[in-house]
Structures are given as C-alpha cells and as structure tokens.
Amino acid sequence: MAYPYRHEKEVRLMSEAFGDPAARTIEGWRARGGYQGIARALEIGRDATVADVKASGLRGRGGAGFPTGVKWSFMPKDGTRPHYLLCNADESEPGTFKDREIIRWTPHQLIEGCLVGAYAIGASHCYIYLRGEFFEATQVLAKALEEAYAAGLAGKDILGSGVEIDVTLHVGAGAYICGEETGLMSSLEGRRGEPRIKPPFPAAVGVFGMPTTINNVETLAAAAHVARHGGEWYRQWGTEKSTGTKLFCVSGHVNRPGNYELPLGFPLMELIEDVCGGMRNGAALKAVIPGGSSVPIMDAGECVSCELCYEGVEAAGSMLGCASVVVMDETADIVKQVRRMADFYAHESCGQCTPCREGTSWAARILRRIEDGRGTEDDLDTLMQISEQMTGTTICVLSDSLAAPIISSIQKFRNDYLALIRRGERVGAA
Ligand SMILES: Cc1cc2nc3c(=O)[nH]c(=O)nc-3n(C[C@H](O)[C@H](O)[C@H](O)COP(=O)(O)O)c2cc1C
Ligand code: SF4
Structure with missing residues (x-):
C-alpha cells in the first residue's frame, strides 16, 4: 500500500501534502499556497485574525477541545509585558501519531500556524516544544526554520510588515507529563516537568512569568488555513459545535490503520468499516477508545450510532480527546x-x-x-x-x-x- 493511503471520503486540508517530499521545502510549500495565511493575517490585523479564528469555531486539537479564538482573546492587550506562544509538539498520548506527521511532511504548515498564532496574541516569540524521540521531525523542522528565517518569514520584519516573531525549536526529553501545558512550561524554563496549580492561568502568568498561550500542533496547522481562507470557509465542514476537519489516528484491529483527515461528525462505524477497510479478519467489534488512552472505553453498542465530534462522542458516553481511535475486536483482553x-x-x-x-x-x-x-x-x-x-x-x-x-x-x-x-x-x- 502506497503511503499515504488516501480514502475518497477524506477532506485533506492539513494532510494533502503528506507523502510529498517537495512540500517540506519552502518553495514547495509556497507553491501550494503556503504562507498566504500569515500574509492575510498581517493585512487584516490582530483583532480581525482573532475574530476570524473565533468565527471559524476551531477547537483545540490537543485534547480538551477549548475554542482556540476564545483562548487567544484571553491574552492581555496592554502590551506592557512580553507575550509567548508555546506550540505543544510533545505528542505523548498513547495511540496518537498525527502531530509528528504534520511536522515531518509539512513543517512550514506548522511554522505558518505558529506565526499566525503568535501574531494574533501579540507574541514576538514562539517556542515549539518537540518530543525528543522525534528525530526525523527535529531535523526536518530545524531545516524548515532556517529556510523561513532566510526568506524573511520569521524573525524581524516578517514579509516587510515591521512585525517581529522569532520561532525557536526546543527538544524535550520524552516525558508524558511535559505534554501537559503547565508541565511543558516548567520544562521549557529548565525545571522538572511538573504541572502547576491553576489559577493563575497561563494567559495571566505563563512561561517565564509572562502571558502565554499554549496550542497543539494540529490546532496551529488548522489556524493557518483559517487565516488564509477566513472563518466562514472553515465552517463548511463539521457540525455546528465541532467545525472543520480533524486528523483521526486509527490503530488496533482494523485492516487499514493510519491517519485519516475527516470532517468532524463523521460516523465512527463508517470510519471503521469503510475508511479503515473493516475489522481485521472479519472479527466482531468489542470496544473502542475514541480519544487516546485518557477517555472512557466504549462498548460495541455505544459505537453503533456514534458521530465523531466533541458532542457526538460525549453523547455516546466518552470523549473525543485528541481523536486517537483505538479499535479492539472480540479477541482483545x-x-x-x-x-x-x-x-x-x-x-x-x-x-x-x-x-x-x-x-x-x-x-x-x-x-x-x-x-x-x-x-x-x-x-x-x-x-x-x-x-x-x-x-x-x-x-x-x-x-x-x-x-x-x-x-x-x-x-x-x-x-x-x-x-x-x-x-x-x-x-x-x-
Ligand atoms: C498528562 C497530559 C498530557 C498532555 N499531552 C499533550 C500533548 O502531548 N500534546 C498536546 O497538544 N496536548 C497535550 N495535553 C493537553 C495540553 O495540556 C493542552 O491542553 C493543549 O496543548 C492545549 O492546546 P489546544 O488548545 O490547541 O488543544 C496533555 C494534557 C495532559 C493532562
Ligand atoms: S501533577 Fe499531580 S496529577 Fe498531574 S501527574 Fe503530577 S502527581 Fe499526577
């Protein structure tokens, strides 16, 4: 099977270029329309960019599903202290393998998302906290950052706008807890990766004691597309409360496990039976963990009419989390x-x-x-x-x-x- 396997029901906004080495380069990414999102954001301004992301309905893809535009609007606007954007690329949830693919195949998609996010919240510095075991992703992203700086897309005076945004790659040491946002901040500051009590929330007192927003890789990648096309455009996919597309990481007892980008609200059984080619060896479905390892397990009955969106999975008795769908057949213990x-x-x-x-x-x-x-x-x-x-x-x-x-x-x-x-x-x- 050629990588990546494509299914006709996919809507590939973020994953269209997976498998194409040319898309890793800045020329290749620009040829695909890359960096038009940050250009439009700089044109319409900070507040309009935040408003656009709010209007898109985009919700955080790191697990909790908090509305991204609302999170961005929590950042103080007085401009008296440095603001930071932290991109959470720790991807440590068992069953999850989407962020590394975004970085590995489309590093400029993430860099653009970081620029859009940082610009929107008034940050002049973004740190990408990347899991240490992702050796290939580290190399690819480091090279892409060099290209972005050389092309005037990162650093001082981005695209001649006078706006300065530095993007720094920080490689972690591989601890699940450093994916938790406050643990990540502690680790980035050089301390043990221990979570902190909230409040104060990061938007008030974040990394280095400064206002901070933390976003997942996929959230920022999606934000780059929203910035380019506008909030209403993004709402054409998904449901009222769960807009847009989502990368579903499917693992377990199906014929074709893998990453599939689908509109939110896609039926779980259709994902298993059609997109993933059905259950392995034609066995009966026993259970599904729909959102990584941190959510309630669903039995086969609960899966039958479950729609894969935040409210749909909740109604079926679990949580969408980061949409890492672990499928178990009747032989599973x-x-x-x-x-x-x-x-x-x-x-x-x-x-x-x-x-x-x-x-x-x-x-x-x-x-x-x-x-x-x-x-x-x-x-x-x-x-x-x-x-x-x-x-x-x-x-x-x-x-x-x-x-x-x-x-x-x-x-x-x-x-x-x-x-x-x-x-x-x-x-x-x-
Ligand atoms: C133990 C633990 C591990 C987590 N690991 C990750 C992770 O690897 N990547 C991630 O994006 N979010 C992870 N999160 C969620 C983050 O704390 C945070 O909610 C998220 O990065 C916010 O980004 P978003 O609003 O874009 O979803 C984790 C949370 C917990 C409690
Ligand atoms: S902060 Fe508390 S709940 Fe979180 S990992 Fe540490 S001990 Fe567990």
Missing part, C-alpha cells in the same frame, strides 16, 4: 489493556499529588493481580474507590485520565474481570 494503561500512568505520574502518585501504582498492582488470576470481587470495589478518589482531586488531570478507563471498563466489561477472578478461584480451589 480488556483487563490487560487497562492494566497496561495503569502501568503507563503510574510510570508517567510526576508524583506531586498523593491520589495520583499512590493511586496509579496501587491500581496497576491490583489490575496485575486480577490479570494473573489472583484477584477477588472486592478488588473491583477497591479499584472503583481509588478511581473516584483520583478524579478531580489533583493538580493536573493525569490521574483522572487513568480513572476514566478503569471506571468505564469495570462498568461495561465487568464480566471480563469476573472471568479472570473466577478462573483464578477455580485454579486456587483445585
């Missing part, structure tokens, strides 16, 4: 899956908050016990209690992110847990 997540979160917890530090590793130990056939039904009650105590009680939502799959899996796949517990009891009795 849900308890093992959740135990692996628990191991991951226990490993990645920064340890500041007791419910997270203790809860994630305690849950991981119990899940391992159940998986090994040494669990009891009381363990399920304990897991539920731990998870409830891990929800809404900590500095950041890493602990909530493990609680969601634990609670949902016990509620929806209790029999899977009971089968392991009873099998263990039988072996023990024999």
